[in-house]
Amino acid sequence: MTRDDTLAGVSSRIVDTDRLETHVLESGGQSESAETDGTVVLLHGNVSSSRFFEDLMANLPARYRAIAPDLRGYGDSERKPVDATNGLGDFAGDLQALLADLELEEPLTLVGWSNGGGVAMRYTIDNPNAVDSLVLINPLSPYGFGGTKDLEGTPCFDDYAGSGGGLGNDEFVAGLADRDRSEGGESSPRKILRTFYVNPTHNFDPEREESYLTGMLDTATGDEHYPGDATPSENWPGVAPGEHGVNNAISPKYCSLEAITEIDPDQKPPITWIRGASDQIVSNESLFDAGTLGKMGAMPDWPGTDVFPPQPMVGQTRAVLESYADAGGEFEEIVFANTGHTPHIEVPGEFLDRLERVLEE
Secondary structure (H helix, E strand, C coil), X not given: CCCCCCXXXXXXXXXXXXXXXXXXEEECCCCCCCCCCCEEEEECCCCCCHHHXXXXXXXXXXXXXXXEECCCCECCCCCCCCEHHHCCHHHHXXXXXXXXXXXXXXXXXXXXXXXXXHHHHHHHHHCHHHEEEEXXXXXXXXXXXXXXXXXXXXXXXXXXXXXXHHHXXXXXXXXXXXXXXXXXXXXXXXXXXXXXXXXXXXXXXXXXXXXXXXXXXXXXXXXXXXECCEEECCCCCCEEECCECHHHHCCCCCCCCHHHHHCCCCCCCCEEEEEECCCCCCCCCCCCCHXXXXXXXXXXXXXXXXXXXXXXXXXXXXXXXXXXXXXXXXXXXXXXXXXXXXXXXXXXXXXXXXXXXXXXX
């Protein structure tokens, strides 16, 4: 379905591709000349939707065309299952079909936030000629989420135990399924939004908070969606990835994005890596990572730092991007102080300024 509550200057429609009925938000594309000054595609993260980019789109100069799709199983897009064994391939394939249907002029600027950063990297690996520049906002590590212990992405266990769908928070998943808008519960969607999606000191505009919360609640849940299925394991903490659903798709068992360093130097787009310094979701001690929770005593029987340390997510991303630069590419790391997982919402002016610099190059 399309939306009738978008911000001024932002429109909503469904694009029916040969892979997925995809809901998209659009803005801009208006300039004094016949052509726009560029196209930017915005990819949202896990348990969210295009709603998290709507404010940015409303404030982006009209000479730029902006497209923000809801990924499969999120927002108002079709609820098709996720084949985790292809990593983020389902999402990248859906994006390729959408951009072909929209007949966007390439190359374009691709912006990916959190899991969307992983999708953006996968799409760039598969279609390097289609991307003029790549902006990663607090992105998923190139080695996936959970279950690795060093800058090279070495798995803690051969079966990748400690990552995947079995690590989902049951109370949070139930809240999503029940479309819980209450303020109660430490793991309620609203509490997670206020505590982890942003720096906890950030205060939302009440109306915008309701829209972001809706974007979270519009997440398909279950074994084929979020968080996905699980496989019993003899290794700590007793579960390994299954084969379906988004949290398995981002497990290091299936999600491997370091091949971005292998793109031909002539095709490597410049990468702008933007992150919040106080991000609690993607960090070197993520509060959503089994290694961190074990170290804190929040998960019992933790086998210790030698076996299962917190995943060095930021360090892994930096190491891969440094290898990317060594192999003929270029990247810039930008860190916003006192900012959490969503710089584009928490410090919108500073973020927009950085994005415009990329678009003007």
